[in-house]
Amino acid sequence: MAEEGKKILIADDEPDILEIIKFNLQLHDHEVETAKDGDQAIEIAKKFKPDLIILDIMMPKKNGIEVCKILRSLPEFQDTIIVFLTALNDELSHVKGLEFGADDYLNKPISPKVMVSKVNSLFRRLNKQEQSRILDFGDLKIDPDQYVVYFKGQSISLAKKEFDLLHFLATKPGRVFLRNEILNEIWGSEVIVGDRTIDVHIRKIRQKLGIECIKTVKGVGYKFDL
Amino acid sequence: MAEEGKKILIADDEPDILEIIKFNLQLHDHEVETAKDGDQAIEIAKKFKPDLIILDIMMPKKNGIEVCKILRSLPEFQDTIIVFLTALNDELSHVKGLEFGADDYLNKPISPKVMVSKVNSLFRRLNKQEQSRILDFGDLKIDPDQYVVYFKGQSISLAKKEFDLLHFLATKPGRVFLRNEILNEIWGSEVIVGDRTIDVHIRKIRQKLGIECIKTVKGVGYKFDL
DNA sequence: CAAACCTTGTAAGAATTTCGTAAAATTAAC
DNA sequence: GTTAATTTTACGAAATTCTTACAAGGTTTG
Incomplete structure (x- = not known):
């Protein structure tokens, strides 16, 4: 795979999830840092200067949306890819997420495989300066990167x-x-x-x-x- | 990027969204003004003479469609690009939007990156004189791409x-x-x-x-x- | 002016085309 | 070799398109 050695920051308050994601991304030669709340995420982001930030929406201190807003207002994070982790049926935060400057979202629970493929496709997209190719029609989303269609959060193959x-x-x-x-x-x-x-x-x-x-x-x- | 230094007016009642969009468009060398309701949008539009106006459909005072109708009735806004922001699922206002003289619509939620790329492609379209093939006779519109005729907003098959x-x-x-x-x-x-x-x-x-x-x-x- | 003529409007239904569907046949993937 | 995907086939249903027959006007002509 062409996309390696990228710096990735993951923020989530569940240590188990952090561990699993971290482990899998490291397997693919990415450099991974983790944060367990919003404040820590911002702090680490400034030092670590990641290429990609994965933010859980629900976090202590500051939630993912706030973190995203703060980071996006800084010039150095304009081109950083920011992705939200949203609980499945949490359509609202997903909506807000994209409004507040996220590049994509991942639905929880997420399998390591999907995660890795998403991350890679995001990097590919960044390199090509492409925007998200997901066609979004509300209940219906068509994702040509995953070759999957979502209807009301349910993936349809x-x-x-x-x-x-x-x-x-x-x-x-x-x-x-x-x-x-x-x-x-x-x-x-x-x-x-x-x-x-x-x-x-x-x-x-x-x-x-x-x-x-x-x-x-x-x-x-x-x-x-x- | 070829399209720079354009004047853009954004009207939306959510300050957060205004801020983020404004910030991102300014990064791309556009001159941006904002309005928080329909009346203000019209007022600023007259003074600021923007090249592009982005109107949220749902706004206090006057909604996006009303604003569009009013502006379009003024000679100086005949050639201004007007784009609607529509909530997802809001098919009706989307249809109405195009009826009332909008050039395009954007589905909410929209990420800043998509927004910027949309805006640029709109300017590109304007420059190339690319236009839709819709025959527009006021109440009656004939769209050979959709194979649909609209009469007073109603689609007739x-x-x-x-x-x-x-x-x-x-x-x-x-x-x-x-x-x-x-x-x-x-x-x-x-x-x-x-x-x-x-x-x-x-x-x-x-x-x-x-x-x-x-x-x-x-x-x-x-x-x-x- | 009226009868014959011409053109278009209308309704009903016949003819045709096009599409949806099920099931079988073929091809590709695993 | 089994399963899944894709394509073909065959047929019925439905919509479209066309014809027919006649009505309703208008125009010309004797």
């Missing part, structure tokens, strides 16, 4: 073609894509697939998501619309 | 032929199209359809829209006219 299709349509919500455009984008111009293939995939997406987010425009194509 | 026909006529408002021209454009020169076919489609369009926007010119053809 789509097959590759299904995901590609949904993601493609969702890049321009409301816009109708012709069957040809879809074929070209998802299958490529040289591959020839039958007429009903698109329909079948659309059907599976609708089935799995359980909501009408893809609308049919008869005689024209499909569009993503909530 | 037309079948493909109906939409194509309306859109074709509306591309040159007032101009009369001969039946032959219409047949050639919508059906193609090789397809042969009966005499009454056009009439029937015209009828359905009139029925669905509920207004007389297509006028008959007897012995000649049809024209789009409001």
Whole structure:
């Protein structure tokens, strides 16, 4: 993996979680410091100058949002990646989090594997100066980095073609894509697939998501619309 | 980055959000003013003459849509970019937003980085004169990308032929199209359809829209006219 | 002026197209 | 070799599109 030797600060008040995350990130050659409350997080951040800061929302002294606000107001932390750890159903703090200058969020509980992959994709993004590629429609979130769709916090696993299709349509919500455009984008111009293939995939997406987010425009194509 | 030194006005009733957005846009060499309600937004806009105005939908005094309507009615704000901030799930105001002359909308919550990149891409779009293909006749808007017609904010779904026909006529408002021209454009020169076919489609369009926007010119053809 | 003529509007329904669905067949992944 | 993903096939349902037949105007002509 290209992304190594980065400095990462994790702030959480649960020592067990700190240990697990730290251990896993160190395995991937990252340099990790930990903080157990908000004040300590700020203090260490200033000395340690991490590339990435992972902040639990609920912490003693200062909570994650306050820490983020304070750090973001300092010029030296403008380009630091800040990520929030939020409890699953805590939609509110997640919302506030992004408003207050976070770059992304991670839902608790989080497996070490997902954590590591997230962290790496965040670094990749930073290097390329890219913004988050997550398409966020409220209840529905489409994350092309993880190839996962979230609906009301629940992750829904789509097959590759299904995901590609949904993601493609969702890049321009409301816009109708012709069957040809879809074929070209998802299958490529040289591959020839039958007429009903698109329909079948659309059907599976609708089935799995359980909501009408893809609308049919008869005689024209499909569009993503909530 | 090419787009710098623009004047931006942000209106939102949450001071924290104003601060963070302002800070981040200033970092990118934009000149930023803020307003905390609708009335103030209008007042400052008149003095400050911003290139871009970001309006929260939900604001005290006057909401974002009202502010937009008022500003758009003034000649000096015809070419100003106006963007709405909408809470997630608030599809209605999003639709209304575009109805009332906004150029784009941003979903809350929005991270500063996304915000900055959006703002820059908006300026880029303006410079390149990239524009949507929406035909705008006030109450009536025809959007060939969405394949949807809006009448007074209500979206009206037309079948493909109906939409194509309306859109074709509306591309040159007032101009009369001969039946032959219409047949050639919508059906193609090789397809042969009966005499009454056009009439029937015209009828359905009139029925669905509920207004007389297509006028008959007897012995000649049809024209789009409001 | 009225009859014949021409053009368009309207309603109903037939014909056609397009899409959704289930299930089977094929392909790829593990 | 088993499982999952993808594609094809076949068919029915639904929506669209088109035709037909006639009505309602208007215009021309005798």
